[in-house]
Amino acid sequence: MIPTDTLFHQNAYLQDCMARIAHVSDDGLVLERTVFYPRGGGQAGDSGWLTLDDGTRLHIADTRKAAADAPGANTLLHVPAEGQEDLKILFRPGEQVHARIDWERRYRHMRLHTAAHMLCAILPYGVNGCSITAGYARLDFVTDEPLSRDGIDAALARLVEAQLAVSVDTMSDEALRANPELVRTMRVQPPMGTGQVRLVRIENTDLQPCGGTHVLNTREVGLVHVSKIEKKSARARRVVLTLD
Ligand SMILES: [Zn+2]
Numbered sequence: 001m002i003p004t005d006t007l008f009h010q011n012a013y014l015q016d017c018m019a020r021i022a023h024v025s026d027d028g029l030v031l032e033r034t035v036f037y038p039r040g041g042g043q044a045g046d047s048g049w050l051t052l053d054d055g056t057r058l059h060i061a062d063t064r065k066a067a068a069d070a071p072g073a074n075t076l077l078h079v080p081a082e083g084q085e086d087l088k089i090l091f092r093p094g095e096q097v098h099a100r101i102d103w104e105r106r107y108r109h110m111r112l113h114t115a116a117h118m119l120c121a122i123l124p125y126g127v128n129g130c131s132i133t134a135g136y137a138r139l140d141f142v143t144d145e146p147l148s149r150d151g152i153d154a155a156l157a158r159l160v161e162a163q164l165a166v167s168v169d170t171m172s173d174e175a176l177r178a179n180p181e182l183v184r185t186m187r188v189q190p191p192m193g194t195g196q197v198r199l200v201r202i203e204n205t206d207l208q209p210c211g212g213t214h215v216l217n218t219r220e221v222g223l224v225h226v227s228k229i230e231k232k233s234a235r236a237r238r239v240v241l242t243l244d
Pocket residue numbers: 041113117200209210211212
């Protein structure tokens with residue numbers, strides 16, 4: 001199966017597109033191109049709607065990658081919400097649909113994902129868990145040090161006020177090998193061996209491999225604060241961020 005053309009990687013602000021249905025299975029619908037982000041890298045999958053030319057509308061509850069061992073692992077599945085079996089049979093391969101994401105929900109994912117990278121720059125510890133939904137960003141840090149809620153809130157506010165550019169770089173494995181100092185400044189070792197690594201940079205603040213969707217400027221994160229700090233174990237602290 002051909003890989004889905006991932007328009008959200010070219011422009012995270014695209015809310016809709018026209019696309020042809022490539023494949024339909026019990027698991028979901030595959031489009032030739034899409035604005036729907038599949039759950040991954042901690043970020044939740046998009047929900048939204050697929051609409052046929054005659055106005056028939058299918059509600060999509062989630063988006064995910066086809067199983068890694070399935071043919072066409074870069075194929076994205078648009079998973080319909082329950083109870084639409086009668087509708088689903090009208091969506092056949094070859095038909096053209098208008099695909100629209102739930103933008104309000106996705107924009108919260110983008111703001112919280114960028115906030116999560118800001119938090120990584122503020123807390124100099126390893127991260128071994130991350131979950132980003134429309135309601136919160138949750139990160140698990142490997143540390144036994146006490147964390148200050150007020151200190152983190154103030155540091156987050158400073159990064160928002162600084163209006164820092166958030167940009168995406170794609171670098172070849174070769175270019176990364178030629179710039180080892182770049183890898184050393186990263187929080188996470190980039191996944192080499194695939195030829196290309198996608199990096200998200202917050203101006204003068206953070207650089208890390210990431211496949212997620214982000215806002216273009218930290219200003220757009222807006223009001224964000226720590227809603228919870230939890231001691232998960234002697235060596236793990238969970239920090240939860242929410243938007244005001
Ligand atoms: Zn990320």
